[in-house]
Amino acid sequence: MDKTKLINNIGNYRWTICTLLFFGTTINYLDRQVLSLLHPILEEELKWTNTDYGLITAVFQLTYGLFTLFSGRLIDKIGTKKGYAIALIIWSIGAILHAFAIPIGKGTSDLLGILGITGISVSVAGFIIARAILAIGESANFPAAIKATAEYFPKKERSLATGIFNSGSNIGAILAPLTVPWIAYHLGWESSFIIIGSLGFVWLVFWWIYYDDPSKQKRLTAEEYEYITEGNEVNDIAPEEIKETKTSWFKLLAFKETWAFTLGKFFTDGVWWFLLFWLPSYLTSQFGLKNTDITLPLAVLYSMTMVGSICGGWFPLYFIKRGYDTAPARRKAMFFIALIPLVVLLVQPLGEITFWIPVLLIGTCASAHQAWSANLYSTVSDMFPKYAIASVIGIGTMAGSIGGALTSFLVGRLFDVYKATGDLTSGYTIVFGFCAVAYLFAWFIMKLLVPKLK
Template sequence: MTAPEAAPGHPPTPASPTKPASNVRWIICALLFFATTINYIDRQIIGILKPTLQAELGWSEIDYGTIVFWFQAAYGIGLLACGPIIDRIGSKLGYAGAIAIWSFAAMAHALFRTPGGFSFARFALGLGEAANFPAAIKSVAEWFPKKERALAAGILNAGANVGAIATPIVVPVLAIQFGWQAAFIVTGMLGFVWLAVWLIYYRAPAQHPKVSPSELAYINADAPTMEEEPKIPWRTLFRHRGTWAFMSAKFLTDPVWYLFLFWLPDFFAKRHGLDLTSFGPPLIAVYLLADVGSVGGGWLSSALIRRGYSVNAGRKLALLVCALCVLPIFAASTVSGLWTAVGIIGLAAAAHQGWSSNLYTMVSDTFPRSSVASVMGIGGAAGAVGGMLMANYVGRVLESVGSYAPVFVWAGSAYLVALAIVHLLVPRLEAAPAPTVTR
């Protein structure tokens, strides 16, 4: 006989937490993976089409940098706003609203031709896309025990790489056959397909009709119920060192990933003479490696913890391995061979995604589930500010010296600096203390 399904509101039972009779949590993880894939298709399309749009619409490097700047600005604003909203209304409605906004904005790009019009569309896109990771990591915190969270975060984070792989495959075909406007419209419509599935299937674990009592017990084995967890007001999150550690790491390292998304096609075009029809294979190779890094980085810390390392040691050792693997990017702009450059950049992209999988999980290690989306939003906003500075910097460097060398030097050093700051601020990963109540 199979274990009975949990009715809505069904409490955990004494069923063995080590062998759950259902695996609904992994279906939820798959939905988060596909949402992140769509998120990155809509985000990266501007980078794929950059040479085409510059040639057809006459944009300068500074024009393109300004368009990226406004996406980053909106992304930062959206992250600050969406965290408290998602913590208040929950993952289901928060995610649904976000993907509706960003899908409309993605399709709206087809209406514009000027840098100002594209900046407006990118601003709207950034506002919507900002909610993806706060909502996703909150869902992971709700659906997974601590020992599986880094792996689950790595899998959903791999959706970013799949999106980045799919974009150079799909977008050139659409742009060449039907025009660049069609590429924005078709990819934007994918979000509404996902939205329908999400609204039909998603429930909180205790209310989901397909979650067995043993799976619910497994999910909640190492965590208090949401009702028992401390509620940390948004403003007081800034009193915790964990918040500042996450903010610092995101500020320093998120711009490197934005560099890959928005400027890598242009790097291959300028340094190796590729165009819309030929830079697909190098980009796919980079993001396939990034996919391996995303899942591998999450697996590494989870494996270390299973072998007896503390959560603190497991997470930070994985972060150190990732930071060291980024260092060779110093040489990416100086090597003459295309595939040598692809290998160096692909290793750095893999390391970044492994780094992110563990950095995200640190938030759920140190903050109650009721505050995870808020902390994710604050850190993501810091990363967006770093991305804004990067967009202006890269645009001006290319306009003045025409080389990516200074940019890659900065990218290679960012992770070790960030890890040092994280360790100084949070020598041990511990749960944030409950707020004191004043009378």
């Protein structure tokens, strides 16, 4: 019998699981994006400064990074089904709590006053609490999804399955500007948090019904189960808990290779967080776009990131086919990718013509980030044995979150300084300058630390 026909006859339930992971990741990014889209409205209504908003987003990034270090190990301990469900419940509650941030902030502000901490407004305190809860839950999305992929797919299909569910992040970033401004305009900003946040509970019903450990999954045919597990060792199906617990973070920090990846994340993740959290405000302050006016520009911009995700993964193959080994090919590809964000140096000079030019240039930078990120993660598997990969990625993710938090906080302070002088445009010029050179700077730091990937 033809091998392709045989595979088609074994069943395709594993792709149902992939679909669940795709929608889970889409909801993850939808919940994450609501605040940035409502920032112009909240800034006016709640009298926020840019520093206030920068502080709120920085708390999210720090909390997300900290809990990423531990969420994967927790999911290994309690199982994928329960772990992902608990994570989604936590982040959905956190998303909905944004709508009640002011009453939450009243109690928080009073407590901070007792502790001697002043200067944080009631609304800011409430949003910090809601944002931290959201981050705690969202930090488990990718560890859970990656483990579910390892459980339900044979090795040869995992990269395809991962690429499909990971594209949910781009879809979420696209859907958010198409829905959130409309909801806020017609029903109020509180309704945006409640409606979008509630989507997770709808997904949870399907997850609980259709997901189970493959060995207990009644919807899997015996042939498909055998196909999934064929050639897989036990510690390959469940990411290597035993070996990983023996890999000390402090031991890994002794390697220059760890620092190469970690600093690569630290210097470039801040660009992505800035693009996620500040672009709606940029379009409002620089071009006067408000409410549903920003829907189409942001949808176009984030759609471009999907191109970067796909092309970035393919680019090293271009050099591999020309005789390069995998690691040198990846580094060469990353160098050319690092040149692409230089286009944002033209954002301010050409922005006077039409806002569409900055949108396309910033979209190009965002697309380059996704291409860079795909290859940066892959350098870990180029340099480290399999049992150490998750720990190194956890360290780098934490560093990237710290870099993102610092970027958000400093950007907020910088914008307030320039806003006070009536020259906010110069503030954006400085930030876009940082975005332009961050990847080249990171590439040279990585090259200096590890001259040859090995």
